[in-house]
Amino acid sequence: MNSSKSNHSTQLMTIYETLLNEIDVGVHVINEAGKTIIYNNKMAEIESLTKEEVFDQDFLEVFQFEDGQRSTLLEALFEEKEFKNMKQTYFTKNGKAITTINNTFPIYENDKVIGAIEIAKDVTKIENLIKNNMKLKGDTRFTFDSLIGDSSAMKEVIAVAKRATRTPSSVLIIGETGTGKELFAQSIHNGSEHSSGPFISQNCAAMPDTLIESILFGTKKGAFTGATDQIGLFEQAEGGTLLLDEINSLSPMLQAKLLRAIQEKSIRRIGDTVNRKVNVRIIATINEDPVEAIANNRLRKDLYYRLSVVSLFIPPIRERKEDIQLLVHHFIEKYNRIFQMDVTEISDDVMQLFEQYDWPGNVRELEHVIEAAMNVLVGTSTIETAHLPYHFKNKSTLGMQQKSSIVSVYDPNQEKQVSNSIGNNDKSTPTPVGNLKEYLLNAEKYYIQRTLEKHKYHKTNTAEELGLSRQTLQYRIKRLDIDA
Ligand SMILES: Nc1ncnc2c1ncn2[C@@H]1O[C@H](COP(=O)(O)OP(=O)(O)OP(=O)(O)O)[C@@H](O)[C@H]1O
Ligand SMILES: [Mg+2]
Numbered sequence: 365m366n367s368s369k370s371n372h373s374t375q376l377m378t379i380y381e382t383l384l385n386e387i388d389v390g391v392h393v394i395n396e397a398g399k400t401i402i403y404n405n406k407m408a409e410i411e412s413l414t415k416e417e418v419f420d421q422d423f424l425e426v427f428q429f430e431d432g433q434r435s436t437l438l439e440a441l442f443e444e445k446e447f448k449n450m451k452q453t454y455f456t457k458n459g460k461a462i463t464t465i466n467n468t469f470p471i472y473e474n475d476k477v478i479g480a481i482e483i484a485k486d487v488t489k490i491e492n493l494i495k496n497n498m499k500l501k502g503d504t505r506f507t508f509d510s511l512i513g514d515s516s517a518m519k520e521v522i523a524v525a526k527r528a529t530r531t532p533s534s535v536l537i538i539g540e541t542g543t544g545k546e547l548f549a550q551s552i553h554n555g556s557e558h559s560s561g562p563f564i565s566q567n568c569a570a571m572p573d574t575l576i577e578s579i580l581f582g583t584k585k586g587a588f589t590g591a592t593d594q595i596g597l598f599e600q601a602e603g604g605t606l607l608l609d610e611i612n613s614l615s616p617m618l619q620a621k622l623l624r625a626i627q628e629k630s631i632r633r634i635g636d637t638v639n640r641k642v643n644v645r646i647i648a649t650i651n652e653d654p655v656e657a658i659a660n661n662r663l664r665k666d667l668y669y670r671l672s673v674v675s676l677f678i679p680p681i682r683e684r685k686e687d688i689q690l691l692v693h694h695f696i697e698k699y700n701r702i703f704q705m706d707v708t709e710i711s712d713d714v715m716q717l718f719e720q721y722d723w724p725g726n727v728r729e730l731e732h733v734i735e736a737a738m739n740v741l742v743g744t745s746t747i748e749t750a751h752l753p754y755h756f757k758n759k760s761t762l763g764m765q766q767k768s769s770i771v772s773v774y775d776p777n778q779e780k781q782v783s784n785s786i787g788n789n790d791k792s793t794p795t796p797v798g799n800l801k802e803y804l805l806n807a808e809k810y811y812i813q814r815t816l817e818k819h820k821y822h823k824t825n826t827a828e829e830l831g832l833s834r835q836t837l838q839y840r841i842k843r844l845d846i847d848a
Contacts, residue, residue, distance in 0.1 A: 823837055
């Protein structure tokens with residue numbers, strides 16, 4: 365009888381152990397001395413530690429907490445506190461930052477605390493995603509004074525934008541990458557009645573749909589596994605401005621939800637049953653022609669009508685070349701201040717190249733070129749062609765003149781350019797360009813750059829033509845250091 369009982373309890377132990385190691389939440393138990401006695405597989409995975417590193421160790425030898433932060437597990441043990449869905453960030457002894465949402469409680473035996481249990485869900489990745497993608501108040505540096513541009517096109521958009529500061533209407537800013545959409549959005553915010561409220565910006569293309577939905581609207585505890593009571597950006601931006609970048613990358617379902625929020629001036633957290641009033645000015649941006657976006661089902665017509673009460677079209681630099689000189693001097697002054705330099709001029713050759721160039725990355729690209737040139741400038745106060753960064757020389761007319769037969773290998777459609785170029789035209793004997801790996805990387809970079817230009821830097825379309833996922837394209841752009 366006794367032996368069958370003990371058989372039964374060892375079986376139960378095995379079952380408990382299997383259960384602990386198979387479930388998808390981290391479980392960490394410490395005894396009354398604060399030493400680890402249970403640490404399941406999921407916990408080891410979340411914290412990137414082995415069980416051996418944790419078992420029977422003093423808790424604070426293995427985990428560190430920032431000043432003012434305390435361990436929920438130790439508080440449960442020593443102060444008999446219970447925590448439900450408590451978010452906690454801490455560091456392992458290997459320096460890895462971990463963010464979890466915990467249920468933590470003491471374990472009693474005969475009214476005496478004999479240990480504490482923590483059940484943890486890992487949210488480190490989601491936390492990082494949110495942190496990297498959200499800029500909170502404090503980042504709103506720009507006002508209309510920061511906007512450089514004397515062309516009639518720019519003066520006109522600035523005038524419309526200034527008028528938009530007087531009303532709380534939604535604004536749609538249309539412009540290619542680097543044309544200054546964020547700068548305009550911040551200037552409108554800072555010039556408006558909403559300026560005392562927060563300015564929050566969110567790029568809609570940066571995250572999967574489900575995540576962006578909870579980030580925008582918030583969640584109610586229990587809405588889905590792991591959901592906590594969390595306010596969304598609409599509520600965080602209360603009394604201020606919410607900038608939604610690249611709204612054309614939101615799904616039609618989310619675009620409809622966004623439209624409803626704007627129209628009804630209220631939102632409902634995911635999983636909630638109550639509507640909450642919000643007083644937020646919405647500024648949305650789109651980096652392609654809205655008519656084309658509507659035709660290709662990337663933008664809902666009803667949302668477009670609603671947003672475009674005020675629409676600002678910021679022209680690309682190639683359509684307002686008269687602004688180049690002003691911008692160049694503005695950025696030279698900016699980097700003179702930052703680098704403690706005294707650059708005063710730019711050579712006529714460089715200015716000519718700038719005027720002939722198409723500037724697909726617009727003002728951002730121009731700024732980077734000036735910054736890069738000033739980085740290599742020594743003992744002279746004039747920016748010359750020699751100081752220009754390689755990627756610019758390569759893409760500008762200077763590059764066209766110097767390009768070798770490598771062009772013909774990468775892009776047969778460029779016949780005309782090649783035959784005009786000074787380089788070697790024989791396609792069968794390309795100029796040596798280093799080892800094969802280097803050659804292929806250059807080819808890849810060139811081809812991606814060309815395709816991006818062709819699609820006016822629209823990543824989804826570029827990825828489609830290249831037969832890559834958008835994410836893979838992003839990865840390659842970063843790896844190959846492509847300006848996009
Ligand atoms: N008119 C301008 N005057 C001065 N600086 C400008 C102007 N337009 C853009 N810039 C500068 O160019 C850079 C890019 O601007 P911004 O981030 O506003 O572009 P964007 O249109 O939001 O680009 P993206 O679509 O890639 O997000 C910033 O550093 C900004 O300061
Ligand atoms: Mg932007």
